[in-house]
Every structure is written in structure tokens, then in C-alpha cells.
Amino acid sequence: MDLKEKLISSFWAFENHQDEDSYLHKIRTEAIKSFEDKGFPSKKEEAWKYTSLNSILKNDYSVFPKQENAIEYNDVKKYFIHDIDTYKIVFIDGKYSSHLSQTTHDGMDICLMSSALTKPKYRILIENYFNKIAQNDSLTSLNTAFSSEGAYIHIPKNKMVAKPIQIIHLSTGNESAIMLQPRNLIVVDENSHLQIIERHQSLTDNPVLTNSVTEIFVNKRAIVDYYKIQNDNTNASLIDNSYINQKQGSICSVHTFAFGGKLTRNNLNFYQQGERINSTLKGITIIGDKQHVDHNTLVHHTEPNCESHQDYKGVYGENSTGVFNGQILVDKKAQKTNAFQSNKNILISDKATINTKPQLEIFADDVKCSHGCTIGQLDESALFYLRSRGIPEKEAKALLMYAFSNNVLNSVQIPEIKNRINKIIANKLGVDIGFDL
Amino acid sequence: MNKYTEDDLREELKTKEYEYGFYTDIESDTFPNGLNEDIVKAISIKKEEPQWMTDWRLEAFRTWKEMTEPDWANVNYKKPDFQGISYYSAPNKKPKYNSLDEVDPELLETFKKLGISLDEQKKLSGVAMDVVVDSVSVATTFKKTLGEKGIIFMSISEAIKEHPELVRKYIGTVVPQKDNFYAALNSAVFSDGSFCYIPKGVRCPMELSTYFRINQAGTGQFERTLVIADEGSYVSYLEGCTAPSRDENQLHAAVVELIALNDAEIKYSTVQNWYPGNAEGKGGVYNFVTKRGLCETNAKISWTQVETGSAVTWKYPSCILKGDNSVGEFYSIAVTNNFQQADTGTKMIHLGKNTKSTIISKGISAGKSQNSYRGLVKISPNADNARNFSQCDSLLMGNECGAHTFPYIEAKNKTARIEHEATTSKIGEDQIFYCNQRGINTEKAIALIVNGFSKDVLNKLPMEFAVEAQKLLEISLEGSVG
Amino acid sequence: MLKIKNLHASVADKSILRGINLEIKPGEVHAIMGPNGSGKSTLASVIAGKEDYEVTDGEIFFEGEDINEFAPEERAHKGVFLSFQYPVEIPGVSVTNFMKTAINETRKAKGLEDMPAKDMLKLIREKAELLEIDRKFLSRSLNEGFSGGEKKRNEIFQMAMLEPKLAILDETDSGLDIDALRIVANGVNKLKNKDNAVLLITHYQRLLDYIVPDYVHVLYKGKIVKSGTKELAHELEAKGYDWIKEEVNI
């Protein structure tokens, strides 16, 4: 039985136990049909031209989390941003881990999707927001069909959430291969401010496939900073589907730090609905081995006077492959849009590949839109300069690569994250650069 | 309702003929509508082609039959009915008009704006010519000069007869029959086109433009061009014409193949100004062209195009940089107005070491038109030190049009250096006011600004053509500012 | 030559000029000074006919003709020249090409033939020399990548080429070093004669040391609140604008 069939039959086995009249039942069954029609995406589809899922679909994944596994905090502490106080929503093999988590219902809800989907007091919010902006492409549909667990965050009006929230998914490897489908819903009401850190981490070499969907609603004048740290094992793959809906005057930034995993695909979609919206999409990718990272972004400008900035940097070593597929879409009504996109790449190995496709689709005339894209190597004269000052070649190269990717970090608001990313970069580049920020 | 008229009868007979197999009067000058193997054979026979050519066409036809029309381009149009077209029509020898007075005054007005001479106006609009203005003699003089240098320049039909070894060796080597839907169709049914061979070390002493301009009328909708620059030679080739051509054919599917052998250089410039349809978007030419060049060691191919015509354009002049140190260039201005749609760009395929490519694309959209740049830069694993620079700028005039950029960049070599930049902007009110204040009216100001925007490409055109192209830009955008 | 009567103008529904009266006769040099935002550039743009600005009341006569309905290029053809405070970049269009177009369009409006290329070249050379402009500069794209000073000098070069009747110089002195200021002022003075007139808009007294005005006006909140001779400029230099503001606010 291939994975598609297995998923479909498991779905029905599970869903038949559910209440057939429920609001969710309808959404789920429609979603599984959509997945059944479309199947997993193939390279024939323009959006998947450069990324093939074949190699990760052939594992025999268990598709429902079976048992609760416990982990000691000290064993996994290093995967947390542990030097600051944070809320934590932690999952182990797809199941919520209450002893590693720290949630709240005090004036806001930072808790679980499973309770939001089942408890009546959340019903209105779920009906207003759940699955409203997630698309019905095959992978998102698949997640929707299986959606039962994940993070549920609702911040009411005028609230500065004092601590960042960490959403951490750990997999123990107790199953020989596991497929996880977390589903997150984040609603930030007017004038509120929220910071989120998300990480997926496999603790063994057993294959993990995560197909995650996150819907984020950034209401009027709200501010959301989202950090995705992707530094997983070489047998763990991640398909991250994020949908962000922004209302008037809101500011949202997503930083994606892609340092590892077997195959990582980030579908990051921003839908602007209102004026004076600001969207920021930034990414650093540093990979090697046979790793594959694909950033697929969309910023859809629908109303006047909005801005978007995209800045993606990548360093590709060994047999790795990088893909950047960025789209800026400006509707006729969206006059005075400022949209910028930059994608810069360095190939440091003979076997590495980069495919990039920055697209502009513009239907309004009074706009400033541009994209730039480069592929190249480290600046030889800069390298020579450093070496002539006594810095060994390896360190000099690392320093230059660090400098190359570093400016993406300028917009990171949490110093501890900046620190952590710097350390990961230094580690990836295989040197102790000896600077501390 | 059930009235069976004579027309119905005739219609039925026509279709019946197909059912019963081939029936075409080869003596007639126009074939019946539709396409099948027999029509392909008939075209070949009519043109007195050798068997290998007939076979080649048939092979193409069989491939084409299995293909489907592509729809990935960013254009919307009603797919042509390929069985509704007549695939052979002998060049019309009879003049259409007896004097210029009979020609559409609007057309003549445009000729005047472009500064085209009276004689040429006659030629272009199909007016009978005096013996005195003998274009044939002009052509003969050219032929003599070219002949002295060993340059072969003739129609491809002639070349198939007179230089079969050259044609056979090179045709389809750059654009194979099965390359794409339209290329396959063209390979099966191409009517005519040009053939050019520049011998080793020869620098073609003139732009092969004037000659072409005089001779290009009536080459039909499936044109095939083959240009071979032998080692160390140079040729500058100009295709098309700034004059608007009121072509009746809706579908144009040309194929152009360029072969630049070691150290050779080909400069290929195109000005395309076919009928774009009227202001309401009715009519106009579908222009689906496959143009590609192959560069051997140290060779260079440079494509320059000014595209202002056609209702739908689908065109990607490309370079295969096979030889080490070879160079590919693409300079393009694409103007769309009213309901025009253009999806154009280039492919630069870097195979050899130290290969270099440059892409400069300027898109100008006005009215309700859609203008897309689509390009591919591919650096293969062996192409050490490949370089590419691309600049794609779009200018939008009015807020009912669209400008789109779809660059694909694929690099598989760490020594590659690629830079791609794209911008989209509009003409600023303040720029126009500045010009106004210096006494330049708005229409002229726009022309000036558009010319400035396109300058990097206009500069690449042969001198005399650049001037005409500039005027052409102005005319194409007339009435685009309200 | 120029007569402005009770001129009111607004932009984006914001009233900026509120009753300006000004008369400039042939041969005169007028200076307009005033704090930032008082409406100086607006006045210049309204005279030149910028369409964003709506004249809500009053009249502008140029050589006895009401020009309110005239397009900017028609005003230019009649001899109104504006040296912009912020000259606009036009990529790909060389200074020479731009000037050639401007001159020939103006000639066309007057029913004249295009200026022969030979004469054009001579004129360009002559005027470039007057303003000490390097010939290489003339083939660069208009204002693109020009320094502030180069832009201003280029404006005056264009003025010299077009020989207007009325030249409005909007802060042409700002961004110029002393040498450039001298060159520009010298250029203006050489072109000055009894038949044309100059309206200088400036913040600083120093330009007026080189181009001596017959009249100085102070513009404040969209009105000319004080007029005088060049002594007034000295007074402003010494005391600033505050005393005028106070006087007005009483």
C-alpha cells in the first residue's frame, strides 16, 4: 500500500468514529477528497518543478501517534531557547507533552488545538478562523483532513504578550518511521504584539515526515514576529505550509533559518487585506550533504500603500540543492505598493545546485517593485585581504559567509535568537569564528 | 430547418474528400484547409523537394500529431483551429492594387511617419511597381557582391535545391523537429524563408537587411530561416520591417536556426510589427516563434528584438553556449498596447567553460495589455566560470495593464556568477511636468522617456534601423495616455 | 511682464497660497524669501502651470494674457522658465537630446523649422562654456546620478539655451559651493537684459550678493507679508524670520 492509500484508509478508519454532523467533519472529509483527487505533488507541477518528494514518500510511516512518550527536559533543553522565559507548547511524537509545556489561559489563550477544536467555548473562533486562509492544494488538504493537534493561540486586543511562545515538536524515534501533521491556528487581535519561535526536532535517525499547516491572522495594527528554526536530522523532512492574513496597519515578519533536515519545503504565503500593511520575509539557508531546501513564497498585495520585503540568503555545500521560488503579486487596486525581493546565493561545492525563480506579477501602475537575484562565490579580493591580515583561509571563508548571511539577522527582535543562530552558523561553517553577539 | 442548400452540399463534398483519402489538385495555387500526411507530401512535391526533405517533413508531422499545444505561457487566446488553415498558398504574383490611391490611407500615414520612401511604400503595400524602380536589379547587385565573397543568400526553397548538402547537414540541428508544438508544425509545413551561409573567415560586408526587406513579403506564415556562420566569419542579419504589415494570416509559427561555428559571430536583429488587432482587441496575428542559436568555441550570437506588433506573442530567442568562451546576448524591447499579450524572453544554456551571457529586457505595457518576461539561465556542471547578467525592466502606462517577470535560474556549478535584476515602474508625473516646463508636450515627453528607458536596447540595433525603431515605439504607444 | 492678482491655490484640498499680489516688469530682478513651507515652490509651480495645484481664486497674467488655462508647455513656449528646486531624473535621455527636443518643440510651436544641427551644436558649445560645463557631461542621462550642484548648474544651462523672458529660479543656490555659485550667478547676469526678468527664490542672502535684486518679498503662510529693497534681505539675514512672524501675527 503506498502512502497515499494508507493515509486515505487511515483517515476513514479514524473519521468514522467522529460526529458526522460536526462542523469539522465536513471540512475534513472535503479535504481528504481534495487530497485524493490531487495526490502528492509531482515535478510536473510548476510549483514543484525543482523539488521531488519521491525519496521521502517511500517510507512506511505510521500516520497516527499511538502512545505517549516521555522525555526528560534536560535531554532536550538544547533545542529550546532556554536562556529567556517563554511560553512553551511542546509535542512529542505528535502528542502534547504537558510536563514540558507552559501554557496559559490568563487573559489570552496559549494552548492546544485539540481542545480548541473540541471545546464549545472556542467554537465561534474556530468557525471564524479555522481553515479560512489555508489553501486546498494537496498537502494542505491532507493536513486539514488529519488536523487534530497543534498550537492554538488567541491574543485579544491591546495586549503585549510579554514572553515569546515556543512551539516545539520532538520525535523520539520509537516508531520506525513517523508522519506528523501539526495544525496551528494563531489569531492576534487589534494592537496586540506577539513573538513565536517554532522548531521541529527529531531525536534519532529514524525517518520523520512533518506536514505542518499554520494559519496566522494578524488583525489591525497588530505586530507578529515569527521565527522558524529548521536544523533537523538528515532523516527528517519538513513541509511547512504557512498562511498569513494581515489587516490594515499590521506588521508581520517571518524569519526562516534553514540549516538542516533531509528535505525542507517552506510554503510561506502572505495575504494582505488592508492598507499600510508591512510584511517581511527573511531567510538564511546553509546546508550541505544531500540536503534540499525549497523556499516558496507568495506576497499578495491587494490594497494601496502597503509594503513587503523579502531577503533570502543561501550557502550551499556538498551535494545540496537550494530552491527559491518567490512571487510578488500586485493587484490593480494596490497602487503605491512597495515590494522588494532579494535572493542571494553562494555555491561552495562542485556538486551543489541552486534553482531560483523570482517572479513579479504586477497589475497596478503606480508601484515600486523590484527583485534581485545573484549566484556567485565569495569575493576573492576580500578573501585575500583577510588572509593577508593573517586569518587562515578556512576562517576567512567562514567570516565572509557569515558576513554574507548576517544582515538577514538585523531584523531579529529577540537577542537570544540572534545569538543562537549565530552559533548555529558558526557550527555549520565548521569554525569558531570567535565573535559573540 | 432541414433545408439542404448548395452550400451544404459543397461543404459535405469537401469533408468527404478527406474521408476518402488524399485529393488535392497540385496544380491549384491554394490547398484545401486542413493538415494530414498527404498535404505535407503535397507541399514538398509542389516545392520540388528531394525525398530526404519530404521524409524529414513527414517525421515532423508525425511527431506534431502526438503533441498538444502548450499553455504554460502567460497568454490567453482562442486556440487556432489547425484543420481550418490552408497550408500552402503560392506566392501571389499579381499586384493587389494599381496605385497608392487605392491603399488604406491609415497605412500610408504610418508609412509616412516612419519615413519610408514612396517606392518602398508601394512594394510593401502590394502596389504594382514601375520597371524603373527595379527592386530586382537592386537584389542582383547585392547578390553579385555577396557572391564574390562566397556568401550564399537565397530562399530556403532554392537552397534545398542548390545546396542540399548544407541544408541537410544543419537543418533541425538547433531546433529539432520535435522541439515544441509549433516548431514541429513548422518543420512539417514550412512554406519558405531564408538561407544564409557565410564561408570561413568572411566578414559579410553589409547588413543583410535591405535585401531581406525587399524580399520578405509573401514568405507566408510558416517561415523557416537557417543562418550558418562558418569559422571566423561575421554576419549581421536583419529580419522584419518597421512598416505595419496587414497580414491576413492569423497564425505565424516561424523557426529560426543560427549556427555560429568556432570564432564566428552572428548578430540577428528583429523588428516585429505585425497587425496587433484593433483597439477593441479584435483580430491580430498570433506570433509563435522558435528562435535558437548554437555557439561553438569562441563564437558569439547576439539577438536584438523590437517587438511592437502581433496580438499574441510567444517567443524566446535563445543561445546554446556549447563551445568554450562563447558569448550569448539578448536585447529586447517589447511594447504591448490595447489588448496585446506578449510572453517573451530568452534561454541562455551555458555548457562550455568561460561562457558569458547578457540579457537586457525592456517591457512597456499600456492600455489593457499584458507583457511578460520569461527567461531561463542554466549553468551546467561543466560550465566553469560561466557568467550571466540579466536586467529586466518593466514600464507600466495606465492601471489596466500588467507586467510580469518569470526568470528561471538554474546553477549547477560553483564557479558560476549570475546577477539578475528586475524593476517595475511607471512614468512619473514629475518627469512629464519637467518636460512640459521645457516646452515639450506630454505625448512627446512620453516618447522621450520611453526611448530613454529603451535606450540600452535601441543602441544595439544597426544605425538606420534604430531611428525607425524609435519612431515605431512612438507610434505603438500613440493614444495610450489619456 | 508678470502680474499676479490675489492668487489663491491649493493642493490636495489644502490651501497653500492665500492671496498673492506681485508684479514683475521687464528688466527687473525680484527675490522671494521666506521660511520653509511658506509656499515659495508652490508659487513657482503654479506660475509654471503644474496641474496638481488648483488655482482657487485670482489671476496670473503673462505679457498681458491670462495664462491660467494654458498647459505648462504653452507657458514654456511663451517664455516662462522654471529652474526646479529638485530637478527630475530621466534615465536614458541625454542632456543634449533633451535640449534638442525642447528647443525644436518650442520652435515648432512658434511655426519655425527645426534648428539646424550645426547651429544647435554651436549653441550648446557656447552655453556650456558660459556655465563651465564639461562636454562629456552633456551626453550623460539627464540628472541621473548628478550631484546636487551639477543638477542646479544644468538647470541654468537649460535656461541659457532656451533664453526665456521670465526665469524663476527656485533655490538654485542651495547645494552649490562658492565657486559654482559664482559661475551660476555669472551666467544669470550675462543673460540678464532690459527685456527679460528674473524671480529668485532663496533662503540665503549670499546669492543676492551676486545677483542683485530690485525688490525683495517675504512670503509667509501663503502671503507676501513684506516687500522692500535688497536691504530687507540683509535684515532677514541678520534677524531671521521671527520678527516678521511676530509682526504678522499681531
Ligand SMILES: Nc1ncnc2c1ncn2[C@@H]1O[C@H](COP(=O)(O)OP(=O)(O)O)[C@@H](O)[C@H]1O
Ligand atoms: N503635492 C503636495 N501635496 C501636499 N502638500 C504639498 C504639496 N506640495 C506642497 N505641499 C505643502 O505646501 C506647503 C508649501 O510647500 P512649498 O511650496 O514647497 O514651500 P517652500 O518652497 O516655501 O518651502 C508645505 O506645507 C508643503 O508640505
Ligand SMILES: [Mg+2]
Ligand atoms: Mg521650496
